[in-house]
Amino acid sequence: MANQPFSVLDRPNSYIGKSVPRPNARRLLEGRGRFADDLNLPRMLHTAFLRSPFAHARIIKIDAEKAKAAPGVILIADGKDVATHCKPWEGTLAHFPGMKSPLQFPLPLERACWQGEPVLAIAAESRAQAEDAIDLVEIEWEELPVLADSETALDPDTPLIHPELGDNQTFNLMLENGTVDQTFADAERIIEKTFHFGRHTAVTVEPRSLIADFDDSEGRLTVYYSSQSPYQMQDVFSRHLNITEDKVHVICEDIGGSFGMKLHVYGEDLTTCALSIMTGRPVKFTADRFESFVSDIHHRDHRVHAKMAVSNQGKIQAMEIDDLTGIGPYSVYPRTSAVEGNQVVRLTGGSYQFTDYRAKLNVVFQNKNVMCQYRAVGHPIACSVTEGMVDFAAAELGIDPVEMRRRNLIKDDQYPYTSPTGLIFEKLSHHQSLEKVLEMMDYDALRAEQAKLREQGIHRGIGLATFIEITNPGPAFYGLGGARISAQDGCMMKLEPSGKIFCSVSVTEQGQGTETVMAQIAASELGMPLDDVRMLTGDTEKTPYGGATWGSRGVGIGGEAVLRAARALRNNLLEVAGAVLQCSADQLDIQNSQVIDKNTGTERLSVAEIGRIAYFRSDTLPQDFHPQLTVARHYVPQGPPFAFTNGIQASYLELDQETGFFKLLKHWAVEDCGTQINPRLVEEQIRGGVVQGLGAALYEECLYDEQGQFLNPTLADYLVPMAAEIPDIQVGHVVTPTAYSELGAKGAGEAGTAGAAAAVMNALNDALRPFKTELTRMPFTPERILRALGKV
Amino acid sequence: MKAPIFDYIKANSLSEVFDLMEKWGEDARIIAGGQSLVPAMNFRLTTPSLLIDINGIEELKGITHSQSTLNIGALTRHYELGTSEEVTKHAPLLSKAVPHIAHEAIRSRGTFGGSLVHADPSAEIPACAMVLDGRFQLQSRQGCRSVSARDFFKGLFETAMEPGEILVSADFDVNEDGYQSALCELERRQGDYATIGVAARAKTDSGNLFDLRLVYFALEDKPILANHAAAILEGSRGDEAAIAAAKTELTKDLNPIGDLHTSANTKLHLAKVLLERVVKNLLKHAKGTDD
Amino acid sequence: MTEKLYPLTFTLNGSTITRHVTSRLSLADFLRTEMNLTGTHVGCEHGVCGACTIRVEGRLSRSCLMFAIQVEGMTVETVEGLNASGELHSLQEAFHELNALQCGFCTPGILITAAQLLQETPLPSRKQIRDYLSGNYCRCTGYHAIVDAVEQASQKQAERR
Ligand SMILES: Cc1cc2nc3c(=O)[nH]c(=O)nc-3n(C[C@H](O)[C@H](O)[C@H](O)COP(=O)(O)OP(=O)(O)OC[C@H]3O[C@@H](n4cnc5c(N)ncnc54)[C@H](O)[C@@H]3O)c2cc1C
Numbered sequence A: 001m002a003n004q005p006f007s008v009l010d011r012p013n014s015y016i017g018k019s020v021p022r023p024n025a026r027r028l029l030e031g032r033g034r035f036a037d038d039l040n041l042p043r044m045l046h047t048a049f050l051r052s053p054f055a056h057a058r059i060i061k062i063d064a065e066k067a068k069a070a071p072g073v074i075l076i077a078d079g080k081d082v083a084t085h086c087k088p089w090e091g092t093l094a095h096f097p098g099m100k101s102p103l104q105f106p107l108p109l110e111r112a113c114w115q116g117e118p119v120l121a122i123a124a125e126s127r128a129q130a131e132d133a134i135d136l137v138e139i140e141w142e143e144l145p146v147l148a149d150s151e152t153a154l155d156p157d158t159p160l161i162h163p164e165l166g167d168n169q170t171f172n173l174m175l176e177n178g179t180v181d182q183t184f185a186d187a188e189r190i191i192e193k194t195f196h197f198g199r200h201t202a203v204t205v206e207p208r209s210l211i212a213d214f215d216d217s218e219g220r221l222t223v224y225y226s227s228q229s230p231y232q233m234q235d236v237f238s239r240h241l242n243i244t245e246d247k248v249h250v251i252c253e254d255i256g257g258s259f260g261m262k263l264h265v266y267g268e269d270l271t272t273c274a275l276s277i278m279t280g281r282p283v284k285f286t287a288d289r290f291e292s293f294v295s296d297i298h299h300r301d302h303r304v305h306a307k308m309a310v311s312n313q314g315k316i317q318a319m320e321i322d323d324l325t326g327i328g329p330y331s332v333y334p335r336t337s338a339v340e341g342n343q344v345v346r347l348t349g350g351s352y353q354f355t356d357y358r359a360k361l362n363v364v365f366q367n368k369n370v371m372c373q374y375r376a377v378g379h380p381i382a383c384s385v386t387e388g389m390v391d392f393a394a395a396e397l398g399i400d401p402v403e404m405r406r407r408n409l410i411k412d413d414q415y416p417y418t419s420p421t422g423l424i425f426e427k428l429s430h431h432q433s434l435e436k437v438l439e440m441m442d443y444d445a446l447r448a449e450q451a452k453l454r455e456q457g458i459h460r461g462i463g464l465a466t467f468i469e470i471t472n473p474g475p476a477f478y479g480l481g482g483a484r485i486s487a488q489d490g491c492m493m494k495l496e497p498s499g500k501i502f503c504s505v506s507v508t509e510q511g512q513g514t515e516t517v518m519a520q521i522a523a524s525e526l527g528m529p530l531d532d533v534r535m536l537t538g539d540t541e542k543t544p545y546g547g548a549t550w551g552s553r554g555v556g557i558g559g560e561a562v563l564r565a566a567r568a569l570r571n572n573l574l575e576v577a578g579a580v581l582q583c584s585a586d587q588l589d590i591q592n593s594q595v596i597d598k599n600t601g602t603e604r605l606s607v608a609e610i611g612r613i614a615y616f617r618s619d620t621l622p623q624d625f626h627p628q629l630t631v632a633r634h635y636v637p638q639g640p641p642f643a644f645t646n647g648i649q650a651s652y653l654e655l656d657q658e659t660g661f662f663k664l665l666k667h668w669a670v671e672d673c674g675t676q677i678n679p680r681l682v683e684e685q686i687r688g689g690v691v692q693g694l695g696a697a698l699y700e701e702c703l704y705d706e707q708g709q710f711l712n713p714t715l716a717d718y719l720v721p722m723a724a725e726i727p728d729i730q731v732g733h734v735v736t737p738t739a740y741s742e743l744g745a746k747g748a749g750e751a752g753t754a755g756a757a758a759a760v761m762n763a764l765n766d767a768l769r770p771f772k773t774e775l776t777r778m779p780f781t782p783e784r785i786l787r788a789l790g791k792v
Numbered sequence B: 001m002k003a004p005i006f007d008y009i010k011a012n013s014l015s016e017v018f019d020l021m022e023k024w025g026e027d028a029r030i031i032a033g034g035q036s037l038v039p040a041m042n043f044r045l046t047t048p049s050l051l052i053d054i055n056g057i058e059e060l061k062g063i064t065h066s067q068s069t070l071n072i073g074a075l076t077r078h079y080e081l082g083t084s085e086e087v088t089k090h091a092p093l094l095s096k097a098v099p100h101i102a103h104e105a106i107r108s109r110g111t112f113g114g115s116l117v118h119a120d121p122s123a124e125i126p127a128c129a130m131v132l133d134g135r136f137q138l139q140s141r142q143g144c145r146s147v148s149a150r151d152f153f154k155g156l157f158e159t160a161m162e163p164g165e166i167l168v169s170a171d172f173d174v175n176e177d178g179y180q181s182a183l184c185e186l187e188r189r190q191g192d193y194a195t196i197g198v199a200a201r202a203k204t205d206s207g208n209l210f211d212l213r214l215v216y217f218a219l220e221d222k223p224i225l226a227n228h229a230a231a232i233l234e235g236s237r238g239d240e241a242a243i244a245a246a247k248t249e250l251t252k253d254l255n256p257i258g259d260l261h262t263s264a265n266t267k268l269h270l271a272k273v274l275l276e277r278v279v280k281n282l283l284k285h286a287k288g289t290d291d
Numbered sequence C: 001m002t003e004k005l006y007p008l009t010f011t012l013n014g015s016t017i018t019r020h021v022t023s024r025l026s027l028a029d030f031l032r033t034e035m036n037l038t039g040t041h042v043g044c045e046h047g048v049c050g051a052c053t054i055r056v057e058g059r060l061s062r063s064c065l066m067f068a069i070q071v072e073g074m075t076v077e078t079v080e081g082l083n084a085s086g087e088l089h090s091l092q093e094a095f096h097e098l099n100a101l102q103c104g105f106c107t108p109g110i111l112i113t114a115a116q117l118l119q120e121t122p123l124p125s126r127k128q129i130r131d132y133l134s135g136n137y138c139r140c141t142g143y144h145a146i147v148d149a150v151e152q153a154s155q156k157q158a159e160r161r
């Protein structure tokens, strides 16, 4: 037994499955974070942007003479000036056939296509002076017709935003499986509903921020960047600014929230780099909150018609959906704005057993800010449509929503399973998760309480939402379509002479705990205490190349790279130990930073001693023995294109039927992300994600008028969830590891967001049921609820 | 989002303020707590050439009371208002309003006078001052005049103040025995400006409503007295029929303006709902129970 | 045209500071750029997010809604000062243990607000904690862990007393 190699999951003193606190959180707690805006470089300039006041308008004339003479102003650049240093881009990918989007310049050359689009940049000695100068610029505009309502985008008489493209569509897609028409024709019941999802935006507390520092003497660009994707941006900066990749250095230290928003290409950011090239000075751009609202990518904005065929016994037989989504005037580079819609149509219905499915997707242009991937891309839409329909069907048939799910969810022994849209589920745990959440919430007692209170005129609602989540995207995800976005990750690890370990990994940290989890894996596999492992992330010159953070992939992909690197380094260390101790490395292992005899457990040598001998007394080692004390490993995700996870959420709320206000009383989430390296960090990912989903249900919506004017670009008017309204969130776990990797970990970053809004919607509709009304338009504002209730 | 350039002078006395206002005219702006003014300056919606900081002027501070009058200095911070025993005793409605105003970090700087002069139609303090029939002391180089709360609020961020005037303090009759006050507010999130709210006061010790005064806020461009509805309820026990009649009468009092999130119709509906709630609240206290 | 500079003397984290500042420089920007106290964060510059919350004259204040010039003669405390004085210790321990922060951007403002709460209400209920923190926006955590941590810190402080 003792000679068996331990798997990392059960090595002695393993940190896998332990909720250790995050070592790198200390700094943040003491006010010692290192966020991009905290840095000020010598001679640094600050940028402000003049933004289009119109949703669609031609620039006739720019008069910047007064601004040029304003105090502190160093440089004013318009679209043409920036274009001489920066190539435009096109937000399409080859694996979205037929997709089209026009070339986009960092600042437009002649036409602004959304209100808030940056059109002119001013670099000045201070941000305040740059803003002063912006106020002195006069632009003559010619207003153009505005396309604000995506419903009319494809009408024949709607003016085209980009006439050269032929229509206002960027992408469309039809998916069909089975005999949909026949099944609907034969159906005992057909449920039909339309769902609306508001436009949201990320509202990270730290706004987008970067400092570009171009050093003319070496032709090198260094960018200190609040970005989750340093490698992708190194590539973008290199190709678009025409600097060879080896001369672009991107450094992402602490990042104040990103959630997918900070991985897209923004005109302001490339302009800031261009300004640094033009001035030869470091240039900072930190978006203010107005700028964040009108220029950080938006997300969601879907209208979905849905139809479901069910038998009188409550068996779901078919589903058909039609998704229309508006993405603004450009598809965002380099990931495109087609991904969200694509995921909506592929994920809808995915938890259930039916096979007849048809989906239509239309992705259209509008004169609004651009829309792109954000946490749980497409999932909340797919989940809300599916789960909403399941509950509507259950209600129509008089079946309890729990029973409805028991009858229709893919059975826990039905795996591997292929969904109607071709998604491959290795193994999910819908039924186990359902039972778990029912137990956590004491479903029957809650229903009894609800019934009792209803008699007293108190209207509470209970809502469930099952979900599936795409994690660990495989090697084919972006590369296939021609995007230079890596799907693999790498890890570099070295022994310090002191016997400590330095480890750098290409996955980045935004507070989710990347560095901690990676250190846990490394320490476990190495046989060393966590304190002995120091992590570095987010620096293109000091870490291996990889995909960084997106698509819930950090642990599942990066973690495997770390595991492999740690194993290789341990073996190398043991070889040195073997040479020193004159025994076979096979007989040795490392525990608690001590080399031990595997059979007896006797301590033979410390890792520090290995460091000392290998680095300073290699003269004592055998001839031609070269200790390998630095290793690197990369990992490419294996198996199906994605590692699917699943889970379920539940919401309990109380509706005030007179005012249309409702109060969330409690929220539950059960999540199955496979092996949990650090359960507390998983729970916190879930909770944070849930609350972003609650924001969608309760408050969040970028409001535009018919002229494409953004109406609520402040934190006083765009409401986000705050502590007082958010309930406690109880998290439970089911563990179904993936067999395609050693650790068995899947992603957990987006699950919370995927299902929260759907659970609230179902709970709200449960509360509304006695009033024979329902709501399918998010957010569920008092205004909408009162309208649904017929009170106004 | 950086404020434009301005000059700054911290005034030590009212006469200094008057000098400055005379010299700078419309270009000068008083800063009290700054909790409304500074956001507006950061947004560059307001671009004063001179900021006159009045935070050092002692005459504007303090809460005092005589036999029949409670006097609240303009520079009284929201938190001071909320924790003052005198206010709780003599103008309990104002203490009840404070927890609805923003959050602790804002209440610790924002001022009573600033709230009144800023005249945000969604703010609590102006509505309460109207319910309590406050009288505002406006001082200028020419002297002091007193304007009643009912005449003070003119419209969106508009008041009866004349150029060259400063709000020094407000007087309120001390709460008489047998009177109850209540504030009902619907806010999307704790501390948000109201979606709609109503402040009320009545003599309730007999279990009937007398001398009822109802003021709605976040409904029109200024706080609105609902006199018709109050008249219907006068003398009633807040019974269903009286409340139903008062709700109908409310349409005479109110002419709601919709906002970004709530339509005019919805505001009217909510005004009716709050009418019932605020009356119940007044009477509930009358019967000696507390909520 | 150079902007007018105003003399400013005040007490920052226990030390007397004398500087010259422009009138329009916000206290938040002053602390971050002139004093290099970058623990005070800026998230909205209109008073809503709470990331810039500090203590002025012993009370909470939004440093984005004050001009630096206004703190003449006053006492200002930031996360750096409260960290050094040890006032945040129990909160920091609890936040660390319970992972009540993710990106950490909101954290200094939340710690200072929570410290103020515990001064006023040594053993707050969960609802009191949520209400008191109602003006501090956190996009990452969902608040639950923050409430747990403040609760735990308050209990630990009470035990020690
Ligand atoms: C995030 C946030 C949320 C808020 N929520 C609420 C809320 O829910 N309810 C609410 O009522 N308020 C709210 N406020 C506003 C807050 O209450 C302000 O403090 C108040 O409205 C203005 O008071 P101030 O002392 O800050 O005035 P300032 O901002 O200093 O001044 C406001 C205006 O009044 C003038 N002024 C001030 N004092 C005088 C005086 N004595 N004489 C003449 N003119 C004077 C100024 O010149 C200026 O025009 C909120 C503010 C913020 C930032």
Ligand code: FES
Residues within 6 Å of the ligand: C041, C042, C043, C044, C045, C046, C047, C048, C049, C050, C051, C052, C053, C062, C063, C064, C065
């Ligand atoms: S930056 Fe001051 S409250 Fe947001």
Ligand code: FES
Residues within 6 Å of the ligand: A205, A256, A257, A511, C100, C101, C102, C103, C104, C105, C106, C107, C137, C138, C139, C140, C141
């Ligand atoms: S931890 Fe990121 S905003 Fe609070």
